[in-house]
Amino acid sequence: MTFFDLARRNVVRHWLRSSLAVIGIVIGVIAIASLGIMGNSIGLMFNDMVSDVGDTLIVSPAMGVGGGKLTERQVSDISRAVGSNDVIPFSSTGDRVAVGDRESTAMIYAIPAEDIPSLLDMESGGFPRDTGGGCLIGSQLAANSRENGLKLGARVRIGDETLRVVGVLKERGMGFDINPDYAIVVPYSWYSNHYDEDDYDQVIVKVRDVNDIDAVKESIEQRMNRREDTVNVMDTRGILESVFAATESITVFLAGIGAISLLVAGVSILNVMLMSVTERIKEIGVLRSIGTRRGEVMRMFIYEALFLGLAGALIGGVLSFCAGYLVTVVFAGNADYLFDPASLLYIVFGMAFGVITSVASGLYPAWKAAHLNPIQALRHE
């Protein structure tokens, strides 16, 4: 029998009141953990969707200059500015495409044939050449158009010309540069002939060393925007950083909402503990008069709060796991996000916060109990 034991017995003696207080903590822990997991999953989901690793610069014409296109000359200027890094100009358009007698609309990317291998990976087939009418199709487009006959080796009619599908691309995910998963990729030479155009929409610069990205960006801007702004340079790393910062603040915000519910639970523990102290004034008086020191009385009541907190945190932790599973499956459609270390950390964090809140709420009642005047407490009825 110790003070710990005494505290446990008192918690059990008022089991209904105790369980109500514990429920408060449980809800708080679940709120923090599941909202935290949700925020984290949003971040992870985004991470999975975005293929860019942040090594890409996208150069696009400044608004209203040259009709919104980049000329061959500008492209070679950019090439000179970036040194040995890869420069991939491209254009895109949407057009009607037909396979046999079925017609539909597709996005078309035109990239110089020699640059395609440095930007895109193949699932099957080979890369098209500048001469000869070959094209590539995106993985999703291939998956969605199986019954259309749009597959490797099929003939696709764009306008009045026919192209042969020589390759299917690997799934690439969402990018800031191009999104070829649902598109057809053609060699630029064909595009230039077909649409009678010599200019490019944008230029992708693949920077070999990510640490150089600011320097390369600077160099392009110096060369191209000396007199007036002719191009905008977008750096994907910066975009990614701001996006991830945004998802992080969403996570913090969501966990903050959870923290508020835990705060409410803390207030209910404070209330329960104050009630416990008031009810036991006489008992405290007896304990004090037969030789229990202030610190020992204080410890007894803090243990009580600790018990409530531990019970709440443990139950809450287990339920958080279930809630986290629901959240990740329903909102993100991928339960793997739950097992991400950061997600699991939110459960631990929620539990720790639950215990800390409980003990903190117990401090004042415990202090109050310890500092009762033993004579008055003894006389209390």
Add this chain to the structure above:
Amino acid sequence: MPVISFENVTKVYPLPAGDVVALAGVDIAIEEGEFVLVMGPSGSGKSTLLNIMGSLDVPTSGEVMIAEKRIGGMDDDDLTLLRRDHIGFVFQQFNLIPLLSIVENVEYPLILKGRQNGTRERAEEVLRAVGIEKTHFTHKPGELSGGQQQRVAIARALVNDPDFLLCDEPTGNLDSKTGTAIMTLLERMNREEGKTVVMVTHDPRMTEYADRTIRLVDGRVVE
């Protein structure tokens, strides 16, 4: 050396309407082995005297020695340890801890003194000495009669082998037959074990158990 000695002790409670003098120069010496009654009408300062003897309170002036320790200037922890190690309290309302079983109630003061072996055995030994049957040891206080609860309370007071028992109307909540049994028990502890007993009471019949009686009127000892 007396177990309890008061030298010109005063206790004044400052109140907005004017100071209330509870004790106005009290001199008392209680020797080891004595059975002393403290009697007096309401408002005579009995409770204040009891609180100071029990080192629950300290005097405004004067010298109080309890178990050869001067309690003036002691802090709360020192006073608490003095109560724990040297004083055995017996209350009118028994005041057992409802959360603890009978034997745990008696064991509690031993546990306060720190972890040691044999606390349970010592508690059971004292319980047997005050006449509680073994079958009652694991019961909760509420399941026992008043007389039995008071016996347990006396066992709790005795378990740390205190310098004296301080009893506040120990028979006040008991019928006369049970009360007599409790008084007989206290008398036996005094005569056979040599325990010093100080007892505050209203009941003039208690004088037959005591060696002497201290009478308080208006905060002074009269004789």
